[in-house]
Amino acid sequence: MRKFGLFGLALSAMSLAACSGGSADDASAGANGAKGGPPPMPAPITLSDRPDAKGGEKLYVEKCMMCHGPNGMGTGLLARRTDVPLLEERDDLTVDFVTQAARMGIGNMPAIPRGEVSDEQLKEIGEYLARNNPHAGDGA
Structure with a gap:
């Protein structure tokens, strides 16, 4: 099996979505969680978020x-x-x-x-x- 990296993986997902009747947008939305995926993780809190912390x-x-x-x-x-x-x-x-x-x-x-x-x-x-x-x- 050939290794494609992230770009190749994204192209494969888009091709699969197109073959299955979905659109490339559907495939990329699933990959980034925009449609139906879990909510994004909250950003970590660091001292830069609380510069006045003492x-x-x-x-x-x-x-x-x-x-x-x-x-x-x-x-x-x-x-x-x-x-x-x-x-x-x-x-x-x-x-x-x-x-x-x-x-x-x-x-x-x-x-x-x-x-x-x-x-x-x-x-x-x-x-x-x-x-x-x-x-x-x-x-x-």
Whole structure:
């Protein structure tokens, strides 16, 4: 079998669509998801999206957002178990819970070693995530 690359694959799809009674536009629409395909993934969130982020928010974007952002694996897995899968939107997190979950791992989340996130950084991230919890200061 000959290798055609992406251009050849697109031509093959268009030819197949033409032979089956469809149009080349139908074939290319299926390839890019414009007609009937799944919705596009949300764009990843980076510090360039939040230039004013400081402290725990900045650390969260740098260290956690790749998994716990809108298109992250951690958010997808949490969506199966909780009504609010985005950690930034939750109102039940405490600094202690965030620290314990990060250091020990929880569910499919691996333990985060101090070499990746220091204790001080993790505390700032925990404080940022606990900001919406009205009971976070109660030792809850």
